[in-house]
Amino acid sequence: MTTHPLVDRFQVLGQAMADALGTTGSDASPRFSRIAAEQLECFLPKLRGFSLEDILSAALTTKAEQLDVESHFGDPPITWFMGERFCIESYVWNDNSTNVHDHAFAGAWTTLVGQSLHRQYRFEADEKITPDFELGRLFLQNGERLVPGMVRQITPSDQFIHDLYHLDRPSITLIIRTCRLDHPLRGQRHYIGHEQHALALKTFDRPPMEILQRRLLKASLQDSEATFLHLFQALLEQEDFEVITRLAAKTGFLLSHKQLGDCLRLLENRWPLQGHYVSEALLHQRQLATMINLRHRRTDTQDRLLLGLLRCPSTREDLLEQVRTLAETEDPAAWIFQRFEQWAEEGELLQLTPTQREALRGILEGQPARNDEILDRFTLQNEPLLQVLGTP
Amino acid sequence: MTQQESKLRLHRGVIWQKTAGTGLLYDRYRGTYLKLNSVGLLLVHALAEPTGQSVQDLAQLVSARYGIPLDQAQGDVGGFLHELRGNDVLEPLS
Numbered sequence: 001m002t003t004h005p006l007v008d009r010f011q012v013l014g015q016a017m018a019d020a021l022g023t024t025g026s027d028a029s030p031r032f033s034r035i036a037a038e039q040l041e042c043f044l045p046k047l048r049g050f051s052l053e054d055i056l057s058a059a060l061t062t063k064a065e066q067l068d069v070e071s072h073f074g075d076p077p078i079t080w081f082m083g084e085r086f087c088i089e090s091y092v093w094n095d096n097s098t099n100v101h102d103h104a105f106a107g108a109w110t111t112l113v114g115q116s117l118h119r120q121y122r123f124e125a126d127e128k129i130t131p132d133f134e135l136g137r138l139f140l141q142n143g144e145r146l147v148p149g150m151v152r153q154i155t156p157s158d159q160f161i162h163d164l165y166h167l168d169r170p171s172i173t174l175i176i177r178t179c180r181l182d183h184p185l186r187g188q189r190h191y192i193g194h195e196q197h198a199l200a201l202k203t204f205d206r207p208p209m210e211i212l213q214r215r216l217l218k219a220s221l222q223d224s225e226a227t228f229l230h231l232f233q234a235l236l237e238q239e240d241f242e243v244i245t246r247l248a249a250k251t252g253f254l255l256s257h258k259q260l261g262d263c264l265r266l267l268e269n270r271w272p273l274q275g276h277y278v279s280e281a282l283l284h285q286r287q288l289a290t291m292i293n294l295r296h297r298r299t300d301t302q303d304r305l306l307l308g309l310l311r312c313p314s315t316r317e318d319l320l321e322q323v324r325t326l327a328e329t330e331d332p333a334a335w336i337f338q339r340f341e342q343w344a345e346e347g348e349l350l351q352l353t354p355t356q357r358e359a360l361r362g363i364l365e366g367q368p369a370r371n372d373e374i375l376d377r378f379t380l381q382n383e384p385l386l387q388v389l390g391t392p
Numbered sequence: 393m394t395q396q397e398s399k400l401r402l403h404r405g406v407i408w409q410k411t412a413g414t415g416l417l418y419d420r421y422r423g424t425y426l427k428l429n430s431v432g433l434l435l436v437h438a439l440a441e442p443t444g445q446s447v448q449d450l451a452q453l454v455s456a457r458y459g460i461p462l463d464q465a466q467g468d469v470g471g472f473l474h475e476l477r478g479n480d481v482l483e484p485l486s
Contacts, residue, residue: 257422261422279405374411374412382420
């Protein structure tokens with residue numbers, strides 16, 4: 001098979017990166033990320049205009065060693081160049097998105113195809129349970145819309161915490177990164193939660209027994225709710241707080257709201273103070289799952305932008321400001337309400353009664369409720385999709 | 393302190409909302425609602441206090457507000473707390 005021209009371009013990029021990097025300097029230093037960003041910026045004109053089909057066809061002809069082809073980070077992840085200290089990969093994104101996470105590697109990335117909502121966060125720890133698990137609070141720092149041509153650097157550890165919510169289907173990103181999967185300080189962590197309660201938790205490279213426990217919990221769901229709860233209770237008696245939290249986080253999205261609530265109550269009975277962080281963070285994660293699920297059915301870029309913004313730890317005022325900036329509208333409340341109405345009419349969201357519809361408009365516009373709207377406001381504000389609107 | 397004097401409060405995952413004359417209790421953990429009549433609303437309001445309430449406190453509250461004998465109020469309160477316990481929305485105050 002003839003090598004696709006795109007494969008040759010990635011080889012040239014890889015060689016240029018190796019030459020610029022030289023043989024000195026730490027891979028975890030800012031220097032690596034800066035050089036990677038410079039190389040991507042330099043090569044961007046040669047990488048424009050490719051489609052998903054081009055990328056997939058080219059991937060068939062690459063001979064590069066694949067870094068982690070089983071990874072769910074990208075659908076699929078494709079390694080184009082594998083050097084001694086770094087590799088070049090692209091990730092195809094359809095309906096999948098990233099969690100909020102930090103990194104155990106350094107590098108830089110750019111968008112090749114499509115566009116993404118990119119947000120950065122700051123984590124403030126309240127309690128360190130283990131080196132891999134902390135309780136704290138997660139704050140949104142900034143949000144931007146990434147389009148082809150924009151390059152961003154990745155710094156290892158919790159100095160750079162972010163997530164990407166891909167707006168176009170597909171979106172494709174390209175990254176130059178160090179190959180090491182483990183940073184000397186600690187492994188990559190996921191962040192779950194919001195400004196009041198959040199978890200920073202390592203979820204990768206788990207021991208086989210923990211993976212088995214997780215799979216047993218998932219299997220028990222096929223039997224009955226009682227079986228799942230019995231199994232979870234048995235694990236509560238034998239495992240520590242970190243393992244139980246990870247198991248709950250990894251299986252929570254499979255549970256009904258009631259099942260999740262039952263698990264969280266059990267967890268809080270065992271660890272009353274710290275358990276509250278887990279409960280609040282996993283309830284928030286459940287809210288995010290609603291956005292992700294709905295996105296599978298909404299392909300319009302603006303619809304996806306709203307879903308991406310709603311899943312962010314935020315308040316109503318923050319949401320309106322972000323919509324004003326990122327959707328470039330002068331009337332963000334109307335822009336949001338228009339989408340809610342459309343989703344409701346298409347049966348994708350709440351079956352809104354006329355009073356609820358007016359209550360929702362009132363919430364968005366920050367108006368005090370009329371008496372007969374109070375119950376509807378309460379109902380709307382406690383719908384997972386709309387919880388963010390309940391915080392002024 | 394006897395068992396009857398021990399205090400209870402709403403679980404921290406439970407929120408409530410007053411509406412015109414009635415109310416609604418929402419368990420955020422499980423996503424379940426309970427409708428409240430005016431007496432239930434009065435009791436939930438008291439149970440939301442961080443310091444909690446004993447059954448006796450609650451019965452006196454109902455007795456005073458509605459002008460009914462204390463033993464009748466205790467029966468009403470007992471029935472309501474039984475329903476709240478059945479929905480697992482109460483927690484003992486340690």
